[in-house]
Amino acid sequence: MKLWHVRRGTASQFMFMLVVGMLLMLALAAASLGAEVRIVAPVSPVQPNAIAVLPVEGLVDLSTAKVECIPAPTLLFPIKTWDGMTAIFFQAATPGKYSVTVSVNGWRRDLDAAIARIPAQSVKTEVLAELTKAAAAMAAAYPLVHETAALEVAGQLPPPGPVPDPKPDPKPNLKVTKATYVFEKDQTSVPRAVTAALNKISAESSGSIVVAQFDDDVTNGLGTVPAQYKIAIAKAREEGLPALVVQSGDVVTRVVKNPLTEAQVLEALK
Amino acid sequence: MIDPKLIDFIHPEPTGYPDNLSAGDTRDILWDAAGGKDGAAREFPANLWVEPRNWKEFAAETDRLKTWPINFLDRTTNQSPTHECTTHALRAILESAWNRQRNIILGPPRPGQLLDISKTSASVWFSCLSIYAEANPRQWGGAGTRQVIEIAFKRGILPDLIQPVDRKFKHALVGTCGEGNATQSSGKWVPLSKFPDGWKDTARLFRPVEIIFPESWEQIVCLLMHGYGVGVGRKQHSIPYMRWLDDEQVIEYPDSYDIMRYDSVRMIKSAVGGAYAVASMTVPDDWTVLAA
Secondary structure, eight states: OOGGGSOTTSHHHHHHHHHHHHHHHHHHHHHHEEEEEEEOOOSSOBOTTOEEEEEEEEESOOTTSEEEEESOOSEEEEEEOTTSOEEEEEEOSSOEEEEEEEEETTHHHHHHHHHHHSOGGGSOHHHHHHHHHHHHHHHHHSOOEEEEEEEEEOSOOOOSSSOOOOOOOSSTTOOOOEEEEEEOTTTOOOOHHHHHHHHHHHHHTTTOSEEEEEETTOOOTTSSOOGGGHHHHHHHHHHOSSEEEEEETTEEEEEEESOOSHHHHHHHTO | OOOGGGBTOOOSSOOSOOHHHHTTOOHHHHHHHTTOTTTTEEOOOGGGOOOGGGHHHHHHHHHHHTOSGGGGOOOOOBOTTSSOHHHHHHHHHHHHHHHHHTTOOOOSOOTTOOOGGGGGSOOOOBOSHHHHHHHOTTSSSOOOHHHHHHHHHHHOOOBBSOOSSOOOOSOOBOSBSSOOBTTBOBOOOOOGGGSOTTTHHHHTTSOEEEEEOOOSHHHHHHHHHTTOOEEEEETTEEEEEOEEETTTTEEEEEETBTEEEEEEHHHHHHTOTTOEEEEEEOOOSOTTOOOO
16 A cells, blocks of 8 residues: 555645554554453442443453443443453443443444545545555454443432431222333333333232233223223323332322332332 | 244245235335324334344343233234235234233243133234225235224224133124134134124224334334334235344244244345334223223
């Protein structure tokens, strides 16, 4: 590749050097690639705001890898310890399930985008062709690698400010007869863990606890609110959607706002 | 390991979704058939999107929780040798949606067999013929997806004569003019004019009220991940997609011949155009008293 054939003092030279720089970075990324990439996530849930260190096996350097997490946590960044271990620092305040992904040679994506942005008229055709060919060869030699690991943040955060005195349950011994998950379909979907938990409740109660999940605009065959769910829907809207409404007959015994886990649902019916 | 003969299967005989009907099942036409935005038609909800790089993990969790559409289905059907395929696909999508709303995990079904759990559930089995008889009064030649969606959306579907539990429905209809099985009644052709008097009062209890029309094969997989079965038509046959198998990169479906089959990504991509998912149905005033 005859890099010195680009005319000096032109904008194309800058773009050219940018692309060359990225190719070098790609080569560095290639040096990071070990045999197989594996993120070692904790098996037990971590506490909210606790820092979890997730070792990453198979990589000697995370500086050229992309680290992402769904949903976004409070803190997420790659580190390298004094003894050379590569790892990811993770911290999240909100309980729930998180999915951390490491992408190696993610720079290849950026390189492809950089090449696409080079104005065709500013670089000689043969130079652009050689650059593209070289980038494609390196991309083929060092393919994109993804590794994803899941971890859970457990527990419940204390509410801000003074904790109000809990209101005594007026009828603590009422038998649960209904558990209804009401949501707004344009904003959220039903967590699978909630579906599974409600099914478990129904099965373990031999169907004596009627469970269901639907959008708050649900109707019966006549276009009106189903009679058996008028109370649950009204209460869920009052408390804020999505919500799990637990009843004993027509009496609402508990409302859980936005339950996400099986444990939260099962706890609500104790 | 999946038997390769079950993957991307193409029926040698007509099943009821010929090219002249499938050509008319474009997304725009299906959208209108579902009543448009003011009716039941919905765009794919953004909150259902799952990044493809996360599918493996998401699918594994869905396996553990048993919340695939197939897990909400407790029977298969058999249309042989009729041309009722679009209505058999529709009934699977509707039954799965009904049970998902009711939070009953029953399946996957055992082809042609009655599950013990069905006898104690609130599962309702729908009659394919109750839709097909109106979609194609000539009986042979099949029906388009737009027709069956429009009929179901406008007036609902009748229960099958066979139910897992005797619910004493005021109106019910034979399930199919095909072979049927232990969980689907079979009988002679019943024209629309011969439906039982007052049948609409029962059919309207079982009506889809929200139908999502995906625009890509990835959206189809995302819908499955969240428990929504997806009806599709491809290679002159209509089927209900029910589970994504990430390791094999195929979608599993109960074919309306009492057998489970699979479509590869190549086949799935060809089926996007006329795809639909029933996100919600009407809910009765009382689950224990469903009779009109």
